[in-house]
Amino acid sequence: MTERIFNFSAGPAIMPLPVLEEAGAHMLALPGVGMSVMEISHRSKTFDEIIQGAEAGLRKLLGIPEGYAVLFLQGGASLQFAMVPMNFLPLDASADYIVTGSWGKKAVKEAQKFGHVDLAANLADGGFTRVPGQDELHLNPSAAYVHITSNETIEGVEFKSEPEVGEVPLVCDSSSNILSRPILIEKYGLIYAGAQKNMGPSGVTLVIIREDLLPRIREGLAGMLDYRTHVKDKSLHNTPNTWGIYIINLVCKWLKEKGERRQGEFALRRDRRDGLLSRPRRSGFALSHERDVSPAFRRLGKEIRRRSDGRRHGRLERPSLGRRHSRVDL
Numbered sequence: 001m002t003e004r005i006f007n008f009s010a011g012p013a014i015m016p017l018p019v020l021e022e023a024g025a026h027m028l029a030l031p032g033v034g035m036s037v038m039e040i041s042h043r044s045k046t047f048d049e050i051i052q053g054a055e056a057g058l059r060k061l062l063g064i065p066e067g068y069a070v071l072f073l074q075g076g077a078s079l080q081f082a083m084v085p086m087n088f089l090p091l092d093a094s095a096d097y098i099v100t101g102s103w104g105k106k107a108v109k110e111a112q113k114f115g116h117v118d119l120a121a122n123l124a125d126g127g128f129t130r131v132p133g134q135d136e137l138h139l140n141p142s143a144a145y146v147h148i149t150s151n152e153t154i155e156g157v158e159f160k161s162e163p164e165v166g167e168v169p170l171v172c173d174s175s176s177n178i179l180s181r182p183i184l185i186e187k188y189g190l191i192y193a194g195a196q197k198n199m200g201p202s203g204v205t206l207v208i209i210r211e212d213l214l215p216r217i218r219e220g221l222a223g224m225l226d227y228r229t230h231v232k233d234k235s236l237h238n239t240p241n242t243w244g245i246y247i248i249n250l251v252c253k254w255l256k257e258k259g260e261r262r263q264g265e266f267a268l269r270r271d272r273r274d275g276l277l278s279r280p281r282r283s284g285f286a287l288s289h290e291r292d293v294s295p296a297f298r299r300l301g302k303e304i305r306r307r308s309d310g311r312r313h314g315r316l317e318r319p320s321l322g323r324r325h326s327r328v329d330l
């Protein structure tokens, strides 16, 4: 294939070419195994090495310390919108949500089905263009947890640093900026992210959970919806997405091989950006947000405008930025 299309949509995104090449080369049979990764048992030694490799890779790149479990679940970040309150929102308590965009709004709607939710901040009025300052937060020190969306994919609003939430566990939907920059995992009680933007294909959801929170989980949940099940069975309670975890392992290896330091820094995002910029096709998307648009997004907008001088090198999927300026009321 001589021409590849670079997808900059909000869903699954471009993968590193060396990862696709390696996966392609070993599609029919893993070296020394004689079977595709999709054909081997998820309880085999080979798959054990793969899932352990993926976990070790993420632990290294993200600096995930002891005391945190790393889970590879299914159901996307959308299931986490429900699993978090199911597990951690007792009926006699409330949870604080800081809403900075469309995905945070969805998380609230889902949590409201399971318990009481307070909006510690809701930036809908300003059209979701920034994160709140610490002094704008109405935090309840007895909340079960505080939920944020570290990067609102649709609005492009990103937290540059974590809000101070005291002793209350901070829960973060990190679907669209995980592995894009270093984060201090210790600041979080739980981080979740669909794999499909920065880590691998869709169908795997990464959950990083502080193990001392496990005793707080409500009793009586269905096994598959209880984080303790997956911690205990090391993500192998049922058949996991073996292919997805295999690709995550390759992506981690690729990131490490690129020589990027501990937290992967901007490697994956930069690679996407560079690929995108060397092949501009469409031009002229503009960002009006001043403060909290993620730096990568701002640079990308500028670069595309600068380079879109009529050259047509390749193909680029239309960025799904149509709703970027829309105002959404909660």
Ligand SMILES: Cc1ncc(COP(=O)(O)O)c(C=O)c1O
Residues within 6 Å of the ligand: 010, 011, 075, 076, 077, 078, 079, 103, 149, 151, 152, 153, 154, 173, 174, 175, 176, 194, 195
């Ligand atoms: C920030 C954020 N949260 C949640 C989701 C939903 O993810 P999933 O499709 O994995 O359920 C997305 C998807 O784009 C997202 O960007």
